[in-house]
Amino acid sequence: xxxxxxxxxxxxxxxxxxxxxxxxxxxxxxxxxxxxxxxxxxxxxxxxxxxxxxxxxxxxxxxxxxxxxxxxxxxxxxxxxxxxxxxxxxxxxxxxxxxxxxxxxxxxxxxxxxxxxxxxxxxxxxxxxxxxxxxxxxxxxxxxxxxxxxxxxxxxxxxxxxxxxxxxxxxxxxxxxxxxxxxxxxxxxxxxxxxxxxxxxxxxxxxxxxxxxxxxxxxxxxxxxxxxxxxxxxxxxxxxxxxxxxxxxxxxxxxxxxxxxxxxxxxxxxxxxxxxxxxxxxxxxxxxxxxxxxxxxxxxxxxxxxxxxxxxxxxxxxxxxxxxxxxxxxxxxxxxxxxxxxxxxxxxxxxxxxxxxxxxxxx
Amino acid sequence: xxxxxxxxxxxxxxxxxxxxxxxxxxxxxxxxxxxxxxxxxxxxxxxxxxxxxxxxxxxxxxxxxxxxxxxxxxxxxxxxxxxxxxxxxxxxxxxxxxxxxxxxxxxxxxxxxxxxxxxxxxxxxxxxxxxxxxxxxxxxxxxxxxxxxxxxxxxxxxxxxxxxxxxxxxxxxxxxxxxxxxxxxxxxxxxxxxxxxxxxxxxxxxxxxxxxxxxxxxxxxxxxxxxxxxxxxxxxxxxxxxxxxxxxxxxxxxxxxxxxxxxxxxxxxxxxxxxxxxxxxxxxxxxxxxxxxxxxxxxxxxxxxxxxxxxxxxxxxxxxxxxxxxxxxxxxxxxxxxxxxxxxxxxxxxxxxxxxxxxxxxx
Numbered sequence: 176x177x178x179x180x181x182x183x184x185x186x187x188x189x190x191x192x193x194x195x196x197x198x199x200x201x202x203x204x205x206x207x208x209x210x211x212x213x214x215x216x217x218x219x220x221x222x223x224x225x226x227x228x229x230x231x232x233x234x235x236x237x238x239x240x241x242x243x244x245x246x247x248x249x250x251x252x253x254x255x256x257x258x259x260x261x262x263x264x265x266x267x268x269x270x271x272x273x274x275x276x277x278x279x280x281x282x283x284x285x286x287x288x289x290x291x292x293x294x295x296x297x298x299x300x301x302x303x304x305x306x307x308x309x310x311x312x313x314x315x316x317x318x319x320x321x322x323x324x325x326x327x328x329x330x331x332x333x334x335x336x337x338x339x340x341x342x343x344x345x346x347x348x349x350x351x352x353x354x355x356x357x358x359x360x361x362x363x364x365x366x367x368x369x370x371x372x373x374x375x376x377x378x379x380x381x382x383x384x385x386x387x388x389x390x391x392x393x394x395x396x397x398x399x400x401x402x403x404x405x406x407x408x409x410x411x412x413x414x415x416x417x418x419x420x421x422x423x424x425x426x427x428x429x430x431x432x433x434x435x436x437x438x439x440x441x442x443x444x445x446x447x448x449x450x451x452x453x454x455x456x457x458x459x460x461x462x463x464x465x466x467x468x469x470x471x472x473x474x475x476x477x478x479x480x481x482x483x484x485x486x487x488x489x490x491x492x493x494x495x496x497x498x499x500x501x502x503x504x505x506x507x508x509x510x511x512x513x514x515x516x517x518x519x520x521x522x523x524x525x526x527x528x529x530x531x532x533x534x535x536x537x538x
Numbered sequence: 539x540x541x542x543x544x545x546x547x548x549x550x551x552x553x554x555x556x557x558x559x560x561x562x563x564x565x566x567x568x569x570x571x572x573x574x575x576x577x578x579x580x581x582x583x584x585x586x587x588x589x590x591x592x593x594x595x596x597x598x599x600x601x602x603x604x605x606x607x608x609x610x611x612x613x614x615x616x617x618x619x620x621x622x623x624x625x626x627x628x629x630x631x632x633x634x635x636x637x638x639x640x641x642x643x644x645x646x647x648x649x650x651x652x653x654x655x656x657x658x659x660x661x662x663x664x665x666x667x668x669x670x671x672x673x674x675x676x677x678x679x680x681x682x683x684x685x686x687x688x689x690x691x692x693x694x695x696x697x698x699x700x701x702x703x704x705x706x707x708x709x710x711x712x713x714x715x716x717x718x719x720x721x722x723x724x725x726x727x728x729x730x731x732x733x734x735x736x737x738x739x740x741x742x743x744x745x746x747x748x749x750x751x752x753x754x755x756x757x758x759x760x761x762x763x764x765x766x767x768x769x770x771x772x773x774x775x776x777x778x779x780x781x782x783x784x785x786x787x788x789x790x791x792x793x794x795x796x797x798x799x800x801x802x803x804x805x806x807x808x809x810x811x812x813x814x815x816x817x818x819x820x821x822x823x824x825x826x827x828x829x830x831x832x833x834x835x836x837x838x839x840x841x842x843x844x845x846x847x848x849x850x851x852x853x854x855x856x857x858x859x860x861x862x863x864x865x866x867x868x869x870x871x872x873x874x875x876x877x878x879x880x881x882x883x884x885x886x887x888x889x890x891x892x893x894x895x896x897x898x899x900x901x
């Protein structure tokens with residue numbers, strides 16, 4: 176679970192703030208190190224002692240995150256019955272009771288969109304009276320989520336859609352205590368004509384200890400690697416490749432021949448064949464692709480799986496987007512008129528520099 | 539402790555991605571709701587059941603965060619001896635042993651900045667030989683941090699600096715079990731000529747349960763309110779106000795009189811007199827000021843207090859900034875030459891649209 180919101184919803188800084196230093200960033204950087212270098216030896220020595228204490232802190236912090244991971248494992252067990260019920264309702268395996276379907280804002284929502292409601296009522300009637308189109312569970316539940324969440328829609332190709340109609344559940348499993356920290360995303364499919372697997376998996380391996388080389392950068396568990404799975408495609412059904420015919424001209428002889436070749440093709444299912452990090456960390460494109468993959472894995476775990484229905488209805492999307500769009504402005508106008516008449520300042524009080532009194536009132 | 543890094547360090551999306559939908563945002567928003575409204579009644583009913591399950595999840599999540607808070611309280615106890623030692627070294631109450639000051643990169647750092655080192659060596663010698671300037675502990679430790687961290691430097695005024703030289707420690711205290719969730723920042727001052735308080739406090743009250751009105755927006759504890767403290771300023775030492783003389787002209791009679799008036803003035807110490815949220819939530823400026831205050835409170839708790847020495851040396855600053863500056867570009871060039879000769883495509887394979895093969899390799 177993501178705790179970033181504990182920061183309150185403020186994303187930018189605003190209000191009446193004195194202007195920032197106008198020194199260029201590079202200068203500040205040097206100045207910062209310089210300040211430390213210029214400390215008397217005896218003080219520097221003490222600061223090294225503080226840094227050693229900081230190392231001890233980082234190691235305690237690592238233990239804290241291990242315990243949080245334990246907690247997450249414990250809570251995964253508490254969520255499971257709810258997720259199981261969700262899966263069963265989505266698949267149509269169980270029909271919820273009237274009580275289980277009561278929703279207070281049901282009426283409100285429908286009032287909000289009267290024309291849509293009429294259209295819906297019509298379709299409902301048609302569907303109900305015909306009885307022909309009796310949908311099972313919530314059709315295309317997960318596919319709809321893939322289409323609606325930008326990060327997933329970016330991976331989704333037209334040829335993936337018929338396959339994802341068979342996706343019945345996505346779950347997350349945490350590593351066992353004592354094992355290296357990881358989580359596994361499991362994509363559960365009903366029997367289909369595309370591949371024989373019933374579960375596709377992606378394991379995200381995590382590291383939850385300070386790096387020996389750079390211990391102070393530690394801020395909790397980090398995804399460090401991932402592993403996909405082999406998809407047993409039925410013959411000719413693999414959407415991650417495309418067969419192309421190619422003409423090849425021999426450089427020396429000038430003869431031309433035609434060969435068929437499988438070339439990779441965009442597909443969500445490439446998610447199960449992740450790239451490997453460049454060994455020297457020098458391939459930026461590769462590392463960026465991997466970073467995006469890690470981000471998607473984290474997003475499945477933290478957002479999509481725990482609150483799937485809200486992505487299905489669009490409610491979670493609106494939240495995410497309104498948050499991103501927030502654009503805070505700095506500075507503000509103030510109006511502060513003296514009650515008794517016009518005001519002339521004699522002191523150094525400058526109303527354009529000081530905050531308006533409302534902001535400084537003692538409570 | 540902030541767990542945002544678990545998301546890996548990726549901030550943007552990049553790599554080879556198909557172009558996004560070009561539908562305008564407003565349309566998408568309507569489309570999202572519409573999709574749900576147009577579902578057959580029987581399916582909508584099941585989705586309401588899923589939403590009720592989601593409410594149960596939110597309540598379990600609230601309990602999870604309460605347990606995390608318990609863990610944080612427990613770990614606060616484990617960190618305390620380290621923080622106490624930091625305080626004592628900073629104040630000069632204890633002198634660390636040689637062993638406690640050993641720092642491997644000591645030499646490296648000094649080699650990196652030879653000229654600075656020479657200058658420092660000179661100053662060291664002067665200080666050492668004179669013996670006159672024998673600094674106690676780490677002078678201006680906290681003031682230096684205030685100056686270096688942008689978010690704090692924005693609040694800092696020149697008249698605050700002599701006062702903050704007396705700041706000896708900043709600590710955080712968590713609310714007791716069973717009490718409403720909160721944390722208190724404590725600013726510990728040595729005796730000084732500005733105010734008689736030895737501790738200035740700021741309490742941040744938190745809420746860790748889904749809001750009845752909007753339960754799905756719950757994402758963990760959120761700061762909802764804060765409370766400062768009364769500073770017992772010595773006469774004439776209050777830097778949060780300024781005395782100004784004003785001429786006032788009576789509107790009717792036209793007579794002029796001079797009055798003295800205390801007007802608010804920018805100061806870090808206004809941090810202890812926070813504004814109150816507008817009761818109707820309609821005063822955007824006020825709410826923005828408060829949101830910034832919450833952000834600062836969170837920053838003290840999560841960053842400054844746990845890793846003060848890294849802000850003092852500048853190490854944490856470099857991390858923060860390089861992270862912010864990262865600017866990911868979308869799309870990339872590819873080079874994919876056929877080994878045997880020139881390649882002419884016959885199929886629909888378009889190398890500008892498909893990912894380069896390296897990205898699609900099965901592992």
